[in-house]
Amino acid sequence: MSGREYMLGNVAIARGIVEGAVDVVSGYPGTPSSEIVDTLASMKERDFYIEWSVNEKVAMEVAAGASMAGARSVVTMKHVGLNVAADPLMTLAYMGVKGGMVIIVADDPSCHSSQNEQDTRRYSVFSQIPCLEPSTPQQAKDMIPYAFELSEKYEIPVIFRSTTRISHGKSDIKLAPVRQKTGEIKFEKNPDRWVMVPKNARIRHPHLLSIQQDIRGELEVSGWNELTIEAESTVGIIACGTAAVYTKEALDRLGITASFLEIGTYPIPEDSIRQLLAKTEQVIVIEELEPVIEDQCKVIARDVGFETEIFGKADGLLPRTGEFNVDICMDGIAKAFGIDSCECKPAKQDMELPVRPPAMCPGCSHRGTFHVMKKVFGEDAVFPSDIGCYTLGIQHGTVDTTLCMGASISVASGIYDAGEKKPICCTIGDSTFFHTGINSLMNAIYNKSDITVLILDNRTTAMTGHQPNPGMGKTATREPTVEVEFDKLCSAMGAEFVEVVDPYDMDATEDVLERAKAYEGVSVVIAKRACVISAAREGIRYTPFMVDTDLCKGCRKCLKFGCPAIEFDEVSKKASINTMCSGCGLCVEICNFNAIMEVKK
Amino acid sequence: MTSNLSNFDLVIAGVGGQGAVKVSDIIGKAAVSEGMDVRAAETHGMAQRGGSVVNYVRVGCDLGSLIPCGSAQGMLALEPVEAMRYISDVAKDGIVVMNTSPIYPVTVTSGQCTYPDPQEIVASLEKDYRVVAFDAVALARQAGNMKTLNVVMLGAISSYLPIPEETLVECIRNMVPPKTIETNLSAFRLGRETTRQ
Ligand code: SF4
Ligand code: SF4
Numbered sequence: 168m169s170g171r172e173y174m175l176g177n178v179a180i181a182r183g184i185v186e187g188a189v190d191v192v193s194g195y196p197g198t199p200s201s202e203i204v205d206t207l208a209s210m211k212e213r214d215f216y217i218e219w220s221v222n223e224k225v226a227m228e229v230a231a232g233a234s235m236a237g238a239r240s241v242v243t244m245k246h247v248g249l250n251v252a253a254d255p256l257m258t259l260a261y262m263g264v265k266g267g268m269v270i271i272v273a274d275d276p277s278c279h280s281s282q283n284e285q286d287t288r289r290y291s292v293f294s295q296i297p298c299l300e301p302s303t304p305q306q307a308k309d310m311i312p313y314a315f316e317l318s319e320k321y322e323i324p325v326i327f328r329s330t331t332r333i334s335h336g337k338s339d340i341k342l343a344p345v346r347q348k349t350g351e352i353k354f355e356k357n358p359d360r361w362v363m364v365p366k367n368a369r370i371r372h373p374h375l376l377s378i379q380q381d382i383r384g385e386l387e388v389s390g391w392n393e394l395t396i397e398a399e400s401t402v403g404i405i406a407c408g409t410a411a412v413y414t415k416e417a418l419d420r421l422g423i424t425a426s427f428l429e430i431g432t433y434p435i436p437e438d439s440i441r442q443l444l445a446k447t448e449q450v451i452v453i454e455e456l457e458p459v460i461e462d463q464c465k466v467i468a469r470d471v472g473f474e475t476e477i478f479g480k481a482d483g484l485l486p487r488t489g490e491f492n493v494d495i496c497m498d499g500i501a502k503a504f505g506i507d508s509c510e511c512k513p514a515k516q517d518m519e520l521p522v523r524p525p526a527m528c529p530g531c532s533h534r535g536t537f538h539v540m541k542k543v544f545g546e547d548a549v550f551p552s553d554i555g556c557y558t559l560g561i562q563h564g565t566v567d568t569t570l571c572m573g574a575s576i577s578v579a580s581g582i583y584d585a586g587e588k589k590p591i592c593c594t595i596g597d598s599t600f601f602h603t604g605i606n607s608l609m610n611a612i613y614n615k616s617d618i619t620v621l622i623l624d625n626r627t628t629a630m631t632g633h634q635p636n637p638g639m640g641k642t643a644t645r646e647p648t649v650e651v652e653f654d655k656l657c658s659a660m661g662a663e664f665v666e667v668v669d670p671y672d673m674d675a676t677e678d679v680l681e682r683a684k685a686y687e688g689v690s691v692v693i694a695k696r697a698c699v700i701s702a703a704r705e706g707i708r709y710t711p712f713m714v715d716t717d718l719c720k721g722c723r724k725c726l727k728f729g730c731p732a733i734e735f736d737e738v739s740k741k742a743s744i745n746t747m748c749s750g751c752g753l754c755v756e757i758c759n760f761n762a763i764m765e766v767k768k
Numbered sequence: 769m770t771s772n773l774s775n776f777d778l779v780i781a782g783v784g785g786q787g788a789v790k791v792s793d794i795i796g797k798a799a800v801s802e803g804m805d806v807r808a809a810e811t812h813g814m815a816q817r818g819g820s821v822v823n824y825v826r827v828g829c830d831l832g833s834l835i836p837c838g839s840a841q842g843m844l845a846l847e848p849v850e851a852m853r854y855i856s857d858v859a860k861d862g863i864v865v866m867n868t869s870p871i872y873p874v875t876v877t878s879g880q881c882t883y884p885d886p887q888e889i890v891a892s893l894e895k896d897y898r899v900v901a902f903d904a905v906a907l908a909r910q911a912g913n914m915k916t917l918n919v920v921m922l923g924a925i926s927s928y929l930p931i932p933e934e935t936l937v938e939c940i941r942n943m944v945p946p947k948t949i950e951t952n953l954s955a956f957r958l959g960r961e962t963t964r965q
Pocket of ligand 2: 731747749
């Protein structure tokens with residue numbers, strides 16, 4: 168297939184993976200990376216293996232194993248996922264790979280949907296694994312087949328850094344033909360390579376250091392870095408990733424010509440940087456998040472004795488936090504040139520606009536669970552939570568902490584261990600529990616915490632786009648497989664209080680939670696009910712509910728429940744239910760006046 | 769301040785679930801089939817659950833997908849408050865096509881915030897922009913399905929896009945569920961009539 172198609176950056180990356188003749192793909196969902204595996208898993212014809220793994224460390228190890236056997240492999244995750252996979256990553260750099268292995272990591276400057284905005288390029292420097300960084304979705308697609316080749320040539324994995332605007336940007340994409348598979352799949356025993364005992368690691372570390380210069384040299388001329396010298400300008404600009412395209416637009420809008428080095432590889436192209444430094448008096452480095460290139464430029468300039476002034480983040484010309492855009496780049500460049508930036512500043516708003524935070528969907532079972540949890544444990548109880556749709560419960564006062572995937576149970580234990588006397592009830596989703604919650608639960612049971620663990624089992628990984636997990640009995644390609652039963656798993660780890668309840672049944676939920684609260688030790692309650700979006704997709708429909716305006720007293724109690732389908736009419740001073748109602752019936756019990764009822768057919 | 773770096777920069781503002789991404793996809797695919805470069809950026813994740821969303825489409829542009837502040841030629845606002853929230857992305861005298869039917873956020877229904885009068889929003893926007901405001905929900909209902917609100921709005925903005933009407937119509941045909949093609953096409957027509965005097 169060739170031609171031009173309009174696609175999402177992540178879909179373009181998926182296409183690049185196919186064009187590069189991949190054999191094995193693994194990943195763990197995380198915005199903005201998830202659509203890569205989703206796209207590949209939904210392909211009708213596929214000549215590669217694909218899976219959603221239980222966490223990024225596992226995913227990385229699956230891909231590494233495949234590569235040891237000579238297969239081309241890809242693992243995908245978001246930036247914080249790389250922390251989970253950092254353990255295998257660091258040793259994989261020593262060990263190296265056989266089949267090309269690409270580690271795709273999506274960074275999220277500005278934390279659009281993340282708990283921090285770390286920069287994956289730091290891991291590239293840290294692990295000495297080369298990194299490629301595209302500036303457009305087109306380049307993202309084109310870079311992947313090259314990444315496989317680079318990886319195979321130096322027998323080292325290659326990191327591929329995307330950012331939200333690449334992954335979730337859309338663009339017209341020129342397709343290229345799919346490459347033929349070449350590698351033979353065969354694991355060859357070679358303990359010196361594949362067994363990282365100290366004796367071997369001591370040999371592999373100098374090896375890793377020794378190939379750095381070659382890799383740098385190769386990347387320098389790879390075509391992913393581009394230097395344009397403008398003889399008449401004394402100013403040079405270095406930019407990378409999406410910041411490079413913003414910078415080009417900024418220069419055009421400001422009407423400025425400057426020498427320009429676009430960087431797409433790490434190790435960075437030192438010769439090009441030297442050339443640029445030699446031809447300019449000032450250099451502005453424009454990169455999102457960390458000053459990775461800026462710092463290295465300063466080292467190069469000092470080593471060579473260049474007098475060039477280097478501007479960037481250290482002097483505050485450009486911010487170290489948040490996502491870049493054309494305006495930020497224009498501002499920075501204008502400041503460096505001592506000229507006025509754009510005439511446009513955001514118009515002053517004289518109207519006060521209501522905030523519109525995302526909310527749990529109408530009919531989401533988590534709302535019922537949280538409501539009962541608050542009722543049973545009291546508003547003053549401690550509610551550690553985790554990463555997923557249920558984090559939106561922060562608006563209901565049921566999310567007191569969110570550290571990272573899987574941490575809710577361990578944070579709850581820690582709070583208990585510290586001597587906190589208030590009741591502690593932590594919440595964690597099904598996928599998150601499999602990710603790293605299992606370890607925390609085992610630890611809490613073994614070390615005798617007295618906490619209640621509520622597993623919010625909505626039968627999917629909802630927040631990132633409804634990817635299957637081991638609790639669902641479905642693989643990434645929706646093939647049936649074993650279904651892990653939470654209750655048996657928790658009992659096997661030693662939990663003695665384990666109960667499953669349907670959160671749509673608020674009375675039953677209340678009863679279970681009362682007993683869980685009274686139980687001394689770790690009590691586990693599994694609130695099991697499919698996410699309303701998945702249920703609707705499967706064709707499950709309920710009769711919607713309505714408010715009987717004669718019975719409604721306008722007390723607004725149901726509005727506090729926070730379902731987006733419940734509204735208040737300021738004229739009649741009565742509540743009403745709009746067309747978004749999914750018919751869960753959870754609000755019926757909230758009303759003290761029995762004003763909420765099913766719409767009669 | 770607009771520039772020749774892009775043929776038409778459009779901001780699409782709305783609420784998660786209103787179908788903003790679909791509109792941007794139809795425009796994007798239509799632009800590609802006209803042989804134009806196109807870039808788009810969209811809101812994912814949390815905002816899909818009823819939060820505020822803003823999407824950008826740049827037709828005839830081969831740079832980044834984010835539109836510089838105050839330089840978009842047009843805005844498609846699926847919801848009045850969301851029009852106001854992102855209006856500083858639009859160039860003075862730019863065209864603003866706006867649905868006047870509000871969606872109240874939970875912060876309003878629960879009494880933490882108040883919702884401004886949509887007519888006041890229109891009046892305020894009219895000071896600096898060319899505004900076409902109408903009740904698109906009513907038109908969507910007239911077309912036969914409330915959910916075609918986004919296509920009504922696409923019809924309305926289509927008079928200003930550098931893309932032929934037939935191409936957009938063709939893309940709608942290919943991109944909506946087969947059973948809903950007729951409803952969507954009449955939604956498109958009803959919308960387009962609002963901006964063709
Ligand atoms: S997507 Fe599913 S789990 Fe998430 S808020 Fe909506 S109903 Fe709840
Ligand atoms: S039944 Fe009540 S709580 Fe459930 S979706 Fe409808 S309005 Fe919301």
